[in-house]
Amino acid sequence: MGFAEDLAAIANKIDARAHLVVRKIVIDVGTSLVMKSPVGDPTYWIMEPPPGYVGGRYRGNWQFGFGAADTKITDNVDKSGGVSIGRITSETPNKPAGGVFYITNSLPYGPRLETGWSRQAPHGMVRLTITEFQPIVAAAVRALS
Numbered sequence: 001m002g003f004a005e006d007l008a009a010i011a012n013k014i015d016a017r018a019h020l021v022v023r024k025i026v027i028d029v030g031t032s033l034v035m036k037s038p039v040g041d042p043t044y045w046i047m048e049p050p051p052g053y054v055g056g057r058y059r060g061n062w063q064f065g066f067g068a069a070d071t072k073i074t075d076n077v078d079k080s081g082g083v084s085i086g087r088i089t090s091e092t093p094n095k096p097a098g099g100v101f102y103i104t105n106s107l108p109y110g111p112r113l114e115t116g117w118s119r120q121a122p123h124g125m126v127r128l129t130i131t132e133f134q135p136i137v138a139a140a141v142r143a144l145s
Contacts, residue, residue, distance in 0.1 A: 017144060018097040024140040026064075026096060030088035030103045032129040032136070034062050034081040037105075038113060038120035058107055060084055064091040065102035073106050 040055035042048075060078030063070035064087065078084045088103065109117070114124035129136075 015097070019095045020144050021140050022097045023092050023094065024144060025137055026092050026101050026103075027085075027089050028136045028140060029129060029133070030062065030064065030092075031081075031085050032132060033103055033105075033125050034059055034078075034084045034088070036121055036125035036128055037062070037081070038118040039079050041120070044119055055079060058105065058110065058113060061105050061107050062088065063102075063104050063106070064088045065104065066091070066093055066096070066099055069102040069104050071104060071106045 037059040039059055040049070040053065040057075042053065042055075054077050056077040056079035057075070059081050060076030060083065061074055062084045063072060076083065092101075093099065113121060114126055116122050116124070
């Protein structure tokens, strides 16, 4: 192999590793947001829950977008978070480095949850995940080195 081929092989290896690291970061950030999301527990409520209330709708409404935000609202209920994490994982592209990623939750009560409305998430989800971003990046790099 010549020098140019050696450089191309090194560049391809670095490119592949960059994609893996970025993909892991996106999935880990999404997992953090989903798992930090409260699941309504009417036993703490002052008022009776609405008829037919089932906790887990906020956790089930985290959406993934690549290149554009996905702002849809669904009737998904996901108490465990597994379905939402699986959706984020499956929708994250295999070659994501250099793209813009969005993990959104468009339910109208999201801002209240983010600012302490829930006893389960008194410090929100997004703010906490932002403070954990650098450790998430460092862990992804270590895991894939």
